Amino acid sequence: MTNATITTPAEREIRIERVFDAPIARVWRAFTDPELVAQWWGRGNKLEIVRMEVERGGHWRFVEHGPEGDHGFEGRYREVTPMERVVQTFEWDGMPGHVAVETAEFTDLGDGRTKVTSTSLFHTAEERDGMLNSGMEIGLNESYAALDELLARLP
Amino acid sequence: MTNATITTPAEREIRIERVFDAPIARVWRAFTDPELVAQWWGRGNKLEIVRMEVERGGHWRFVEHGPEGDHGFEGRYREVTPMERVVQTFEWDGMPGHVAVETAEFTDLGDGRTKVTSTSLFHTAEERDGMLNSGMEIGLNESYAALDELLARLP
Numbered sequence: 001m002t003n004a005t006i007t008t009p010a011e012r013e014i015r016i017e018r019v020f021d022a023p024i025a026r027v028w029r030a031f032t033d034p035e036l037v038a039q040w041w042g043r044g045n046k047l048e049i050v051r052m053e054v055e056r057g058g059h060w061r062f063v064e065h066g067p068e069g070d071h072g073f074e075g076r077y078r079e080v081t082p083m084e085r086v087v088q089t090f091e092w093d094g095m096p097g098h099v100a101v102e103t104a105e106f107t108d109l110g111d112g113r114t115k116v117t118s119t120s121l122f123h124t125a126e127e128r129d130g131m132l133n134s135g136m137e138i139g140l141n142e143s144y145a146a147l148d149e150l151l152a153r154l155p
Numbered sequence: 156m157t158n159a160t161i162t163t164p165a166e167r168e169i170r171i172e173r174v175f176d177a178p179i180a181r182v183w184r185a186f187t188d189p190e191l192v193a194q195w196w197g198r199g200n201k202l203e204i205v206r207m208e209v210e211r212g213g214h215w216r217f218v219e220h221g222p223e224g225d226h227g228f229e230g231r232y233r234e235v236t237p238m239e240r241v242v243q244t245f246e247w248d249g250m251p252g253h254v255a256v257e258t259a260e261f262t263d264l265g266d267g268r269t270k271v272t273s274t275s276l277f278h279t280a281e282e283r284d285g286m287l288n289s290g291m292e293i294g295l296n297e298s299y300a301a302l303d304e305l306l307a308r309l310p
Contacts, residue, residue, distance in 0.1 A: 075252075093212060099244055101252065
C-alpha cells in the first residue's frame with residue numbers, strides 16, 4: 001500500500017502529500033462528485049453524504065456508519081477552483097467548534113499521475129497535535145487506498 | 156452611550172469587554188434565549204433566528220434583514236457553562252470558511268452589574284485585522300446599546 005507523506009510545515013499545520021495513478025480530471029471528479037466520494041472517504045464503511053454543495057459558501061456534512069458507531073463530519077467551502085484547489089473547513093462532531101481549514105491542491109504530474117497536497121490549518125498547536133495523535137494517519141491511508149481502487153475502475 | 160473596550164491581546168485575537176447594569180442571571184438569559192437575542196443582536200434590524208441550539212455541539216444561524224440587504228451568520232457551540240462561559244464558532248456568509256472561535260465569559264461584579272468579556276481567536280492575523288477593519292466596533296456598540304435597553308425592561 002502506498003502511504004501518504006505527512007509533514008508539519010508550521011506549528012499549527014499538517015501537510016499531506018499523495019500521488020494517485022490517474023489523470024487530474026479523474027482525481028478531481030473523485031474528490032468532488034458526491035456519489036464518488038461516498039465510495040472512498042469512509043474507508044470501506046458506509047458513508048452517508050447528508051449535504052455536499054461544492055461551491056463557495058456551500059456546506060458539506062458526511063456521516064460515517066462504522067462498526068463502532070457513527071461519526072459525523074461537516075464544514076463549508078471557502079473556495080472551489082476546478083482541477084486546481086478546494087478550500088473548506090473541517091469539523092468532527094466529537095469535538096464540536098474545533099475547526100480546521102483544509103486546502104487541497106491538485107497537480108498534474110504530466111505522466112498520467114496526479115499529486116494531491118492537502119494542508120490543514122488549526123486554531124491552536126494543541127488542536128493540530130490532537131489530530132496527529134487521533135489515528136488520522138491510518139484512516140487517511142485506508143481512505144486513499146480505497147480511492148486508488150475507485151480511480152482504477154473509473155472510466 | 157457606553158462603548159465596549161476593544162483590545163488585541165495577541166496577534167490573532169480580539170478582546171471585547173463591556174459592563175452591563177443588570178444581574179448576571181438576566182444577562183445570561185439575554186445572551187442564550189433566542190427570543191431575547193432576536194431583540195438586540197441585530198442592532199434594531201429584524202433578526203431571524205433560523206437555528207439556535209444552545210448546547211455543546213448545537214448549531215446556530217441568524218439572518219439579519221437590514222436596509223442594505225440580508226446578512227447570514229452561523230456557527231456551532233463548543234461549550235455552554237451556565238452563567239459562566241459560552242464558546243462558539245462564528246462565520247459570516249460573506250466570507251464563508253473563515254471561522255473565528257468566540258469565548259464569552261460572564262462575571263458577576265457583585266453590585267448588580269455584570270461584565271461580559273468576549274475573546275475571538277482567528278486562524279490568521281489577516282482575518283483578525285479584516286474583522287477589526289469591518290466596522291465591527293460600530294455594530295457592536297449598537298447591539299450592546301440595544302441590549303442595555305432590553306436588560307432595563309426585563310423582569
